[in-house]
Amino acid sequence: MLAALVVLGIQVHVAAVDGAPVADEAFLARQLAVANQQFAALDVEWRIVGRDALPASAARVEDAAERSSFGPLVKGTVVHVFVTGQLDDIDKPGEVIRGVTWRTGETKYVILSAQAPDRVLAHELGHVFGLPHSTYAISIMNKTPRDQPPPEERRFADEELAVMKQSLARLLKTKVLTARP
Secondary structure, eight states: OOOOOEEEEEEEEEEEETTEESSOHHHHHHHHHHHHHHHGGGTEEEEEEEEEEEOGGGGEEOSHHHHHTTGGGOOSSSEEEEEESEEEOSSSTTOEESEEEEEETTEEEEEEETTOOTTHHHHHHHHHTTOOOOOOTTBTTOOSOOSSSOGGGOBOOHHHHHHHHHHHHHHHHTTSSOOBO
16 A cells, blocks of 8 residues: 655745845755655655745854744744855854754754755755754765765665654644645
8 A cells, every 4th residue: 555645835935135036946946856856755745835035134144043033934834944045054163054954942944055955955854854964874864975875876764764754743743744735
């Protein structure tokens, strides 16, 4: 018997400078396509259910306070993804990162740099599902620089999928996330 497909929503907030978004539709489509490819093993599909613009001040997120400032915008039972032009590394001054799953109180959301490679949203959604960084060579949760396997062959490790399956059930049962029709 095949498992039922669970469709989950993403609310996208994109910083805009002079009326132009810091990331275009093609960027969002690539991130979503890789996330859906990675989450297919869980019978989960992600869909963008809404989009809005963030002010130019969100085009660069420099510190923890700026990351936390997105918290009040998080509403409903979808994952909120905030796209910025530059996401500074708060642990290593002068460095940037590609994405982060951030928590403000009980509210968890994703901040994604417009400079992020296509697999970063999937990685951050793995954190939303409770995964830490990984040591499995195959895993997209492994941040260690490596040549093998090549990035296009990386996926969630089987052990991670087992954890994510339990997390999915809990997130749905507690109505943190709601399946879409």
